[in-house]
Amino acid sequence: AQSVTQLDSHVSVSEGTPVLLRCNYSSSYSPSLFWYVQHPNKGLQLLLKYTSAATLVKGINGFEAEFKKSETSFHLTKPSAHMSDAAEYFCVVSQAGNMLTFGGGTRLMVKP
Template identity: 95%
Template structure:
């Protein structure tokens, strides 16, 4: 069985400050891990993915995530938040089949 825990339901940052969205996973196998973003009334967009290659994964829009097997974590970071980053972010785990989603973290960015 696989599961994902997103540790914060909401994260608030100021524009230009760093972003950290936390995610812990549980999987019986070597999982694939993803971060998806959903802007208001929009579809899900893939930000980045980890599939057992480099542990530091770079995605779109300046986001990156580091896979830490010892901590079963896959936290999402960005050095400097932009107003357009305000959205809901989902950490996702897959054993190469259906995706298991975390409950999401709403990122709020203030000017």
């Protein structure tokens, strides 16, 4: 069975400071991992994906994530937060078959 744990339900940062959203996963086999962002009243938008190529994955809007197999982690980072980054972020694992497993989400707040 696979599972995803997002370690923080809420993260608050100041504009211009780094962002770190933490994600740990559990998977029996080599997983694919995704980060999605959800703005209010919108669907989920793909930020980036890891599919067993490079362990450091670059996504849209300056986000990146590093796959660490030894730590079963896939943390999302951004060097400098922008007000428009305020949203909910989901770490998602995909294994064999059609099922995605979603983390519980992390709400990112950006203070001016």
